[in-house]
Amino acid sequence: MGEFHGNRPYFFKLIFKGHNTEHLQIPPKFVKHLPKELPDQAILRDSSGDEWRVKLCKTAEGIYLQDGWKQYFEDHSLGDNEFLLFKYNGEKLCFDVIIFGKDGCERVYGSVIRTNHETASSSGRPRKTSLRSHLLHQSKKPCKDSPERSKVWKMAESFTSDFPYFKTCMSKCNVGMGPVLLVPALFAREHFPQCTTKVVLRNSEDQSWEVKYATHGNNHKLSQGWRVFVHDNKLKIGDICIFELLAKKEILVHVFRAPKIELTCNRV
CATH class of the missing domain: 2.40.330.10 (DNA-binding pseudobarrel domain)
Incomplete structure (x- = not known):
């Protein structure tokens, strides 16, 4: 303590x-x-x-x-x-x-968004989540806002769809060595089978990648094949990805690129 x-x-x-x-x-x-x-x-x-x-x-x-x-x-x-x-x-x-997690990395959870565009929490009441506040919260020494950074936040926050989706800000565990992507448990239980299977990830250019979806108890993640998707789509820390479920095992990934980190930071 x-x-x-x-x-x-x-x-x-x-x-x-x-x-x-x-x-x-x-x-x-x-x-x-x-x-x-x-x-x-x-x-x-x-x-x-x-x-x-x-x-x-x-x-x-x-x-x-x-x-x-x-x-x-x-x-x-x-x-x-x-x-x-x-x-x-x-x-x-x-x-x-x-x-x-046991790998020593902080788990960064994406917001689970339902078709009414609000986040459902287990408190039983829907509540809107500020993605911008979430991203700021993750930084030990948040940098000063720039027009470019604010634009990315606004673009990601304004995303809506009639399909279920969740948002995740890429961290070191998502794009570093041996990367995996945790799927929010609420989303996984509602939309994915409760067994290990393959899912297809697509990008905005309609290119596709087959990725292993693994579930063990309460753990749900994209593992084998995710590293190739990260490499081919040049994902980096700070990028915001929205995973939109178009079909049973088909996900369209929208990527909002993080701007380069400013040299001037506020100390807290």
Whole structure:
């Protein structure tokens, strides 16, 4: 446990295979940071800005995240040696949860967009997600906005379709050595078969690539063939990709190119 900038306390949890999905205990030494009169629920917010409402349960053994934790666990495909960092915001008992996979890379989740163009969260209410805020949140030292960068954000945010789709900002894990692409669990469960199969990715020039879609428990990803797609389409960190499901196993990938990083950055 420790404190971030602005004296924001935090704690971490290691999630192993076979981890209890029914509840998660808040470390006893961390409880001193919580209000004496606990609300009925806490809010868990992931890297896309989506929120999960989880009931708080107080027992003689401690305080637990209970009802709603299993849904969060499944939606984020946990249970494969992940490292979770819970940053406490204080307001409305909200935690920003940063998830690191066993490869040591931070998982950056794309927003799952339904045909009404709103993000569905497990809280049961649709909520619009600001992609621009999401991208800024990922940067440790966000650079000053430029007209070019703002244009890319606006273009990606203005995208709409009658087909289901999700958005992802490319990170090192997506385009570096041995890259993979995590498919949001909500999207995978609704639109993909629950077995390993092949899907076809197409770009705007109607070129196609066959990519392996692998699912194991709550893990859903594009793996074999994804590296070739990344190379052929010259994807790089910061590019925004929208994956639009046109048919059962056919996805059109819209790429919004990130501008070159400015040399002048704001320090935070």
